[in-house]
Amino acid sequence: MKARAVVLEKEKHPVNLEELTVEALEPDDVLIRVHACGVCRSDRNVQMTGEMVTLPIILGHEAAGVVEDVGGSVTQVEQGDHVIVSQTPSCGHCPACVRGKPYLCVGMNPSPGGGRLTRNGEELNRYMSIGGFAERVVVHQGQAIKIDARAPFDKVCLIGCGVMTGYGAAVRTAGVVPGMTVAVFGCGGVGLSAVMGARLAGAAKIIAVDTAPAKLEIAERVGATHSITAEDPVSDIQKLMGGGVDVAIEAVGTTDAMLKAMKATLPGGTTVVVGVPSFADRLNFSPFHLLMDRTLRGSLVGSEHPPHDFPYLVDLYLQGRLPLDDLVTGTFPLDGVNTALDLLDKNTTIRSVILTA
Template sequence: MTITARAAVHDGAGNRLSVRTVQVADPGPGNVLVRMGASGVCGSDRHVLDGEWQLPSPTVMGHEGAGTVESVGDGVQDVRPGDHVVLSWFYPCRRCTACASGKAYACTGSRSEECVLPDGSTRLSSGGDPLFPYLAVGSMSEYAVVPESAAVRIPAEVPFDVASLIGCSVATGVGAVVNDAGVAPGESAVVVGAGGVGLSIVMGLRLAGADPVIAVDVSQEKLEAALALGATHAVLAGPRSVDDVRTIVAGGVDHAFEAIGRPETIEQLPAYLCRGGKAVLVGLPGVGTPVRFNALALAENGQSVIGSNYGSTVPARDFPRLAKLYLAGRLPVDRLISHRIRLDEVNEAFDAMRAGQRTRSVIVFDG
């Protein structure tokens, strides 16, 4: 049986999405049909719309989502109809060496980046032509079909708008702190970029007991949000950003996180660091974007630069933990959300993102 759904579709040209009716086929073996409750509007989607990343098209956009299991295909054991789930945009195959080693974020068997299910198919179509769900999720649709390993059950008490952000920005930001940087209590940190991911890094640093935590951004509004979420200091981005941070922490910070993906801010990270400090690249630039570092200075100062992909998240382990932290009042994810919108307002949300406005827009579906 096939059902219909309204979805935000990118046809592969231009930066606008068209909201139209699409067809969603029943879940096949190992698949899960999810009725979406909410979908975040994330910078990774913008990279696609602005032509910085190339994907199969036409594409149902969105990869940061949560909803209710509607039905399951043959062989599914982890979830059942009625469960509330967060969707992972990088579904693990559960079979490769990385998965067997507990490193789902490094899975070599996933076809998520091809925007297809494990068997290479898609359950979405329009007028008989296939549609590709972005990162095998396609959360900007009333319904999504995902692999079983991409649907992680969480407590029903977590609102869908909050749960959707756990699936990407929160897992990425908190994971960058806990899993990748290994920040210890009392260590100092700077976060360059106070959007949804940057603010999630701030929350992660607060959880880890970092001090001081310094946020850097061009937006006073976002800096105020960072202070409300646990940053101890706010620095307005500009020519003196490094000097301002080093005034707060003499000698430089222990950890510097970049959450924008701009070459110029990435290249600036080592200047924030103390000797032996660690720079963590969390923001994603366009494909093929080069950056330059002074290799001699890095070596002499014993500094390191590491990449953080999805915060080294293991969805089955980390999503429930993050949900519990939210319910315990220790991870105020709801305060990341500046705008709750309808699906029809998605283009305006991306325009606001391009203008550096809002902390996070979330599409909330009816029902």
């Protein structure tokens, strides 16, 4: 069987659409006909830096589609199931899994098996054990999360990374509960999903911060009660909130935004860093900030539990409670991935989705 897939050969270069061979399945493999895959900033980071991966690699990691075939040991899904692909399969018995943090699983990182898409007999690497910019992917059964078949792939594919990351940063990592005040720095796909998560969790006030007025308009539509465009939003937040917020979520990926988010929190408050910095970045702040009972922490894919969270978020979307339609600003065919990746450098795009079927 053949599948076209988008391959990055060399950093700082455009990607190529190539026809690959899908090899026979191993017992735990699931073959998925991909229908849609969101274009995430991390794909762009890999394209421009080549960091954290081995090239050549199939890009894309926000995929959803239909199960086409399964290996002999697969019990989680069957042919015809609609699935969202998870980047964090979990083994269930490593120290992280038994402590309730399957997204930090060390037993299946990197994901075993799968990936049997070859070029001239050579197996290609897949970004985040997925490689979703492709007509087909082969993943471990722990990565194929069954969802309601009524859900449109071109919207719910975003749950696989950006939506889960933002929603989870607010709900799972920060633990927003009713009545809390929340500030979200950066209103791209992740930040807007954090706004949605904070609203679903019952936040009393949600302040969206971005330099692009168009993104703030969307933020208000999906749940922000206030929006701020100022260059230095900290004093505005302090004035508006009587000193600061309970939770600040940083979804920009710069140290400047991280420090501002920290300054915007009240004593006892929590700052969650979600944005991806560059390797050379360093944070410089006085530890006295933390002495005031503040917490600074990171969040990996929103501290996700995919088998629970993915179907749940799909249900919320189908019920009209998770407005994913507001996140999709464009769709492209597989041969339009270069255009979609270039668009990430413009401040007008929220999420582009690659349609592969």
